[in-house]
Amino acid sequence: xxxxxxxxxxxxxxxxxxxxxAPLSVQITxxxxxxxxxxxxxxxxxxxxxVIGTLCGSRPTDGVVEIGHAFYVPHYEPEDKDEISIESDxxxxxxxxxxxxxxxxxxxxxxxxxxxxxxxxxxxxGLIHDFYNKVSxxxxxxxxxxxxxxxxxxAAGVPQLTAYTASTIGxxxxxxxxxxxxxxxxxxxxxxxxxxxxxxxxxxxDQDVALPSGDVEVAHxxxxxxxxxxxxxxxxxxxxxxxxxxxxxxxxxxxxxxKELSGSSGLDSAVLAQxxxxxxxxxxxxxxxCGVVKQQLDLSVKLSANFKA
Amino acid sequence: MASxxxxxxxxxxxxxxxxxxxxxxxxxxxxTTVEEFVNGDDINEQLFPEVADSVASLGELSDREFExxxxxxxxxxSQAEDSQYLATALTSLIALAPTSKPSIQDKKSLxxxxxISTLSNIFNLLPETSPLRATALKAIITIASQNKIAxxxxxxxxxxxxxxxxxxxxxxxxxxxxxxxxxxxEVDEPVKALDLVEKSVTDLAGATVAxxxxxxxxxxxxxVVDLNYLTSIPVVALVQSTPLYTTLTAYNxxxxxxxxxxxVSKATIAKAELLAIAKFLQGxxxxxxxxxxxxxxxxxxxxxxxxxxxIEQQIVLGRLNQATESxxxxxxxxxxxxxxxxxxxxxxxxxxLKQNLQNIPEIVExxxxxxxxxxxxxxxxxxxxxxxxxxxxEGEATEESEDVEKFEVxxxxxxxxx
Numbered sequence: 001x002x003x004x005x006x007x008x009x010x011x012x013x014x015x016x017x018x019x020x021x022a023p024l025s026v027q028i029t030x031x032x033x034x035x036x037x038x039x040x041x042x043x044x045x046x047x048x049x050x051v052i053g054t055l056c057g058s059r060p061t062d063g064v065v066e067i068g069h070a071f072y073v074p075h076y077e078p079e080d081k082d083e084i085s086i087e088s089d090x091x092x093x094x095x096x097x098x099x100x101x102x103x104x105x106x107x108x109x110x111x112x113x114x115x116x117x118x119x120x121x122x123x124x125x126g127l128i129h130d131f132y133n134k135v136s137x138x139x140x141x142x143x144x145x146x147x148x149x150x151x152x153x154x155a156a157g158v159p160q161l162t163a164y165t166a167s168t169i170g171x172x173x174x175x176x177x178x179x180x181x182x183x184x185x186x187x188x189x190x191x192x193x194x195x196x197x198x199x200x201x202x203x204x205x206d207q208d209v210a211l212p213s214g215d216v217e218v219a220h221x222x223x224x225x226x227x228x229x230x231x232x233x234x235x236x237x238x239x240x241x242x243x244x245x246x247x248x249x250x251x252x253x254x255x256x257x258x259k260e261l262s263g264s265s266g267l268d269s270a271v272l273a274q275x276x277x278x279x280x281x282x283x284x285x286x287x288x289x290c291g292v293v294k295q296q297l298d299l300s301v302k303l304s305a306n307f308k309a
Numbered sequence: 310m311a312s313x314x315x316x317x318x319x320x321x322x323x324x325x326x327x328x329x330x331x332x333x334x335x336x337x338x339x340x341t342t343v344e345e346f347v348n349g350d351d352i353n354e355q356l357f358p359e360v361a362d363s364v365a366s367l368g369e370l371s372d373r374e375f376e377x378x379x380x381x382x383x384x385x386x387s388q389a390e391d392s393q394y395l396a397t398a399l400t401s402l403i404a405l406a407p408t409s410k411p412s413i414q415d416k417k418s419l420x421x422x423x424x425i426s427t428l429s430n431i432f433n434l435l436p437e438t439s440p441l442r443a444t445a446l447k448a449i450i451t452i453a454s455q456n457k458i459a460x461x462x463x464x465x466x467x468x469x470x471x472x473x474x475x476x477x478x479x480x481x482x483x484x485x486x487x488x489x490x491x492x493x494x495e496v497d498e499p500v501k502a503l504d505l506v507e508k509s510v511t512d513l514a515g516a517t518v519a520x521x522x523x524x525x526x527x528x529x530x531x532x533v534v535d536l537n538y539l540t541s542i543p544v545v546a547l548v549q550s551t552p553l554y555t556t557l558t559a560y561n562x563x564x565x566x567x568x569x570x571x572x573v574s575k576a577t578i579a580k581a582e583l584l585a586i587a588k589f590l591q592g593x594x595x596x597x598x599x600x601x602x603x604x605x606x607x608x609x610x611x612x613x614x615x616x617x618x619x620i621e622q623q624i625v626l627g628r629l630n631q632a633t634e635s636x637x638x639x640x641x642x643x644x645x646x647x648x649x650x651x652x653x654x655x656x657x658x659x660x661x662l663k664q665n666l667q668n669i670p671e672i673v674e675x676x677x678x679x680x681x682x683x684x685x686x687x688x689x690x691x692x693x694x695x696x697x698x699x700x701x702x703e704g705e706a707t708e709e710s711e712d713v714e715k716f717e718v719x720x721x722x723x724x725x726x727x
Binding site: 023268272 | 537640643647653
C-alpha cells in the first residue's frame with residue numbers, strides 16, 4: 001500500500017478503548033468511489049464552498065477501513081464565521097435506511113470536497129470531525145478505529161483523494177474540536193468485473209461504444225485474451241533481442257518470467273478444452289435433471305387432478 | 310495527490326491553548342508560569358522555553374492522556390519562529406520512551422506505540438530538510454528495537470533512505486541506520502531487508518571496502534538463497550581481491566568443500582546446500598535421495614530434510630516419496646547465472662503461451678456450440694416427453710407407446726450429448 005511523504009506506523013491515541021495500535025489504511029470500494037464522485041458534481045450547485053457527507057462500511061479489521069458507501073449530508077457554513085450547522089436528522093435517517101440493508105455496517109467517518117490546492121483541511125474541519133466522532137462512538141465503530149476523514153480535492157480538475165486520521169489536541173472534554181490530522185494510506189479497490197465495466201465506460205469517453213451483441217461474458221474473455229496476447233508479444237520482442245545478443249538481458253526479469261511460466265500449464269489448449277467440456281457436461285447434466293424433475297412434477301399434478309376428478 | 314502532510318486544526322485562541330496546557334500541568338501538581346507570557350493573541354517569546362522545559366513532566370500522565378497533551382505542547386511550540394524549542398521537546402519525548410513494553414493490565418504506563426505515534430506527529434509536521442526529522446526517525450527505530458516491535462517499521466522501508474538524505478544526514482550515518490533497520494526486520498521481511506542494504510551501498514556515494522564487505526557478509530548470512538546477482542553489482546568489485554569475494558564465488562558456484570573450509574556461518578552452508586540441490590534438480594523428473602546426497606556431498610539421511618527446507622523456501626516444488634526414497638520434481642526456481650539457454654526456454658514458453666491464448670476464442674466457441682446444440686435437442690425431447698406424460702395422465706397412451714416414447718427420449722439426449 002502506497003505511503004507518500006508522511007509517516008504512519010501506529011494509529012494515534014483515540015477516545016474509548018484502544019483495540020490495537022496497528023496502523024490504519026483506507027480502502028474505498030468502486031461503488032463508494034462512484035458515490036464520492038457524484039457528490040463532486042453537486043459542489044457547484046451547493047451554496048457552501050464544499051459538500052460533506054458520511055462514510056459507511058464494515059467494521060474495521062487489522063487496521064483496514066473499507067468504505068463501502070458514501071452519502072451526502074446537507075449543511076450550512078457561513079463564509080464569514082467559523083461555525084457550521086449540519087442536518088444531523090438527515091444523516092441519521094439516511095444511515096438508518098442504509099443500515100436496514102447492511103445491518104452489520106457502521107459509520108466510519110466523513111468526507112468533504114475542497115478546492116484549495118494547498119490546504120484541504122479548513123478551520124471548521126475539526127468541528128465536523130468532532131460531530132462524526134460522536135456518531136461513530138454512538139454506533140460502536142469508534143471503539144474499533146478512530147474516525148476517518150477523506151478529502152476530495154477538486155482544484156486539479158480530476159478529484160484527488162486523501163485520507164486522514166486524527167488525534168485530539170489537549171484534554172479530552174465535550175466540545176473539544178482541536179485535532180491533529182495525519183494522512184493515512186488510501187487506495188481504491190475494485191473487482192475484476194468492476195474493472196471490466198469501467199474499461200467499457202472509459203472507452204465511451206472518446207467514442208460511441210455499444211456493448212457486444214450476444215454473450216457479453218464471452219466477448220470479455222476474448223478481449224482479455226487479446227490484451228494478454230499483446231503483453232506476451234512485448235515480452236517476446238524483448239526476449240528475442242536478448243537471445244540474438246542485441247541487448248543484455250535482465251537476469252531478474254528472466255528468472256521471474258521462467259518461474260511464472262513454469263506454472264502456466266492451466267492455459268494449455270488441450271487442458272483448457274477438457275476443462276470447458278467438463279464444465280459444459282456438468283451444466284447440461286444439471287439442466288437435464290431439472291427437466292426430468294419438472295416433468296415428474298407436471299405428471300404428478302395431472303395424475304392428482306385426474307384422481308380427484 | 311493533494312498535499313500529503315499533517316494539519317493542526319485548533320478552534321481555540323492561543324491564550325486558551327496555553328491556559329489548557331497550564332491546567333494539564335497543574336493536574337500533575339507542577340507549578341507553571343506559562344499563562345503569564347500570553348495576553349490575548351500577544352505571545353511573549355519566553356513562553357516557548359517554558360513550555361519546552363515542561364514537556365518532560367507530561368510523562369506522568371496516563372497513556373491515553375499523553376498524546377493529546379503532547380500534541381497541545383507541539384502546537385504551542387509550532388508558533389515559535391525558532392525550531393530549537395521543538396528540538397528540546399523532542400529530546401524530552403525520546404527520554405520518556407519506555408525501554409520495555411508494559412503489561413496488558415497496566416493501563417496507566419506510557420506505551421512505546423504512544424511515543425512512536427507522538428514522534429510521528431512531530432516528524433510529519435517538520436519540513437523535509439529539517440535535521441530533527443532524522444532525530445525523530447532514529448528515535449523511532451531505537452524504541453521499536455528496545456521494545457521488540459520492529460515489525461511496525463516495515464512501512465518505513467521504501468522511504469527511509471530518501472528521508473534521511475533529505476534531512477542532510479551523511480552517507481556513512483545513513484548506511485549505519487539502514488543496516489540497523491535491516492537487522493531488525495530481516496526475520497519478517499528478509500528480501501526487503503537485503504534490498505534496503507543493497508540500495509544503501511549502491512545508491513549512496515562513497516561506499517568503502519568495509520561497507521561493501523558488510524553488505525556481502527549480510528547477504529551471505531541472510532535467508533535469501535540466490536546471490537549470483539551480487540557479482541554483477543559494480544560496487545562489489547571493491548572487494549574482488551579479498552577472501553570474502555572468493556567465499557561469495559564458492560557459494561555461487563556451489564563449491565561446498567571450499568565453503569566449509571572458509572570461515573562462514575552454518576546458515577550460509579545450509580543455503581549453499583539448497584542452492585546445490587536446486588542446480589542438481591534442474592531438468593530432472595524423478596531423483597532418488599541417494600543421487601541427491603552424492604551430488605551435493607551430504608548424508609542420505611539429511612536429504613529429506615534439505616528437500617523440505619528447499620520447498621519451504623520456494624526453491625523447488627515437487628513430491629517426496631518416503632517409500633521409494635525419491636523426489637518427483639514439478640518446478641525448480643532458476644538460480645545462479647541466467648544463461649542464453651534459459652532465455653531460449655523463456656522464449657519457447659512465451660511462444661507456447663501465445664499459441665494457447667490464440668486458441669481460447671475457438672475453444673470457447675466450440676463449448677458454446679456444444680451447449681447450444683444440446684439445449685435445442687433437449688427442449689424438443691422435453692416437449693415430447695411432456696406431451697407423452699400428459700397423454701399418460703389422461704389414460705390415452707398404452708404401455709407400448711410409453712415405452713416407445715421413453716426409448717426415443719433417451720436416444721435423442723444421447724445423440725445430443727455426442
